Amino acid sequence: MTDVHADAARASGPVLPGMPNLHSHAFQRAMAGLTAYRVNPADSFWSWRELMYRFAARITPDTLGAIARWLYVEMLKAGYTSVCEFHYVHHAPDGKRYANPAELAQRVVDAGSETCIGITMLPVLYQYSGKHGALRYGVAPHSLRALLEGLDAMSPGAPVHIHVAEQTAEVDASLAALGARPVQWLLDHFDVNARWCPVHATHVDAKETDALARSGATAGLCLTTEANLGDGIFPAMDYLDAHGAFGIGSDSHIGVDWRAELRLLEYGQRLLRRQRNVLASSRTSHVVDRLFQGALEDGARDGPRGRCARGRRARRLHRARRRASGSRGTDECDVALVRRFLRTWRNAHAGCGCRRRARRP
Amino acid sequence: MTDVHADAARASGPVLPGMPNLHSHAFQRAMAGLTAYRVNPADSFWSWRELMYRFAARITPDTLGAIARWLYVEMLKAGYTSVCEFHYVHHAPDGKRYANPAELAQRVVDAGSETCIGITMLPVLYQYSGKHGALRYGVAPHSLRALLEGLDAMSPGAPVHIHVAEQTAEVDASLAALGARPVQWLLDHFDVNARWCPVHATHVDAKETDALARSGATAGLCLTTEANLGDGIFPAMDYLDAHGAFGIGSDSHIGVDWRAELRLLEYGQRLLRRQRNVLASSRTSHVVDRLFQGALEDGARDGPRGRCARGRRARRLHRARRRASGSRGTDECDVALVRRFLRTWRNAHAGCGCRRRARRP
DSSP: OOOOOTTOOOOSSOEEEOEEEEEEOGGGGGGTTTTOBOSSTTOOHHHHHHHHHHHHTTOOHHHHHHHHHHHHHHHHHHTEEEEEEEEOOOSOTTSOOOSSTTHHHHHHHHHHHHHTOEEEEEEOSOOOOSSTTOOOOOOOHHHHHHHHHHHHHHSTTOOEEEEEOOSHHHHHHHHHHHSSOHHHHHHHHSOOOTTEEEEEOOSOOHHHHHHHHHHTOEEEEOHHHHHHTTOOOOOHHHHHHTTOEEEEOOBTOSOOOHHHHHHHHHHHHHHHHTOSSTTOOSSOOBHHHHHHHHHHHHHTTTSSTTOOOTTOOOSSEEEOOSOOSSSOOGGGSOHHHHHHHHHHHHHHHTTSSOOSSSOOO | OOOOOTTOOOOSSOEEEOEEEEEEOGGGGGGTTTTOBOSSTTOOHHHHHHHHHHHHTTOOHHHHHHHHHHHHHHHHHHTEEEEEEEEOOOSOTTSOOOSSTTHHHHHHHHHHHHHTOEEEEEEOOOOOOSSTTOOOOOOOHHHHHHHHHHHHHHSTTOOEEEEEOOSHHHHHHHHHHHSSOHHHHHHHHSOOOTTEEEEEOOSOOHHHHHHHHHHTOEEEEOHHHHHHTTOOOOOHHHHHHTTOEEEEOOBTOSOOOHHHHHHHHHHHHHHHHTOSSTTOOSSOOBHHHHHHHHHHHHHTTTSSTTOOOTTOOOSSEEEOOSOOSSSOOGGGSOHHHHHHHHHHHHHHHTTSSOOSSSOOO
16 A cells, blocks of 8 residues: 555545535425325326425424434435435425525525535525426426536536436326427536436436436436335446546435445346446456445535545444345354355355455455 | 233233244344345356355354354344244254254254244255256255145144245256246245245246235245345235235345335335335335334244234234334433423424324334
């Protein structure tokens, strides 16, 4: 090891850089797992959204602060060290504005400060109606442009995160209203570049996939939520092959575990394509290397959070656990058994061709 | 609570019945996660199988015993209390038979006894060649029938587990050689009934799905392995709607966690159909109820293991954890924060429509 700063801290064991969490709706943590029952046989994203809005309408500043603190502690424990908070709950349960219109957003920011997680607050530009099942996207093309101009005047180059093409119904609506698919429309009308983070972008055709990758934007992928909501599968192989940048988000917080996000990113492609190691590349043969480095570096573009490179310091370090996901509690195992297993494991693998870099039991 | 036996043991907290694990290749636990790198751009089940056979060829009685003990301790900790061991490694690394031809199988059975997991040993009927990439299924139609007759003579009604239709290439080969899809062929030529457990059966058409469900067989589904190997998605919704029985298996042990199996069973259907709560039913509205009960009851047909019903006792009980998957370590959290969260969580949910039966943070 070379080029170590003289004042660098010394870790007592292996460390991993902190993972950026690119997409979070903090309040949804408190309803995670509570909508896993059938309302009608056609349950979908849209029926879930009704329940979600009903829940959102009951959030108060105190409840939101408590939920966000809880969530951010979970994130830190799971190895996320920064979060982009896509915040769209602004009103009191009675529908009125608070004296401070940013009351709820402030509670989320406070929760970030109290728990010491890095937070990027993204006040959301669209509005939704109080009526169930009747979402109104409040941002028309011209107002989005005006808002971006206003944002630039306040904070040049500030990140722009936008929900787009999560559901096929959105694509249909966009085609009907604007004559173009949502991502294509965005690319045609704005200078989509490294400052942009289209979130989900699940339903993109081949042309959009390629253009989005070349735009330099960071696709915000939220795999566990997208599976939970039945969104569909993003064409990650084509996107990465076109050198598209991506990050991950825990979104609805059905799980708070970046390993689960990356695993599902790869597994979705495997199930779709009936292949293995789909998101490896000719340069990076281990799937986990490509996905971990990608989510870490592209996801940390807004700042140095989590970036691990020579001369840069990860904002926070996460002690790497030896245990892999799935099988639990082995650290409580009988030590003699562990030692014996590791010995026989080494013997059994001698020359078999399996590589030892991935998870080791 | 009524109808409790006078001599029933009293648990100090909530308990869950043990889950049967319907499909295991114990030795594969020691290579789990070690094939997640690209050998060539067309990596698939078939290239994985080459590595797996190379590894299998190096297994000795001692290594297999150690691996199986390790695995079964993991299973018990994860809440599996019985396992069906699909055992096909029979020879020494030099290719010779052991003095006791069942030497390796015996070590697996011993590991079951030592760890106190319930074990069903299934010596596998097919053989594979030592050459990589050249599998030979050693069981022709007439020999399968002869073997079943032999089995019945020894142990009438013993369970019959069979790998079938895991990959589309198998379907193509079956159509070419037998003129029928594999599951259809099986249904046409044998009295497939509750004694049978077709494992994977991923690639079934609508007719096969319906006929398999009506046969009374238990489909052995291994969701994490089927995703890891890029097999494809079993038509679980149609199968359950036709009252098909199923159980789950951790198979290659890429994960040892029945929650992950059941979650992926539902999520695969959601991603495929772009719906939510797909595997709920009109009678059982909570997805988890239907899947947990199904995997528990159908999966335990071979014996009373794990079955939880009045007058029957679960073979072993698993202390239910309050923590849901994904977010880790909350039990170490500050107690005051926990209390505050639970209070605000209850307040936030008052009347929102979410149900509290599912996982509670």
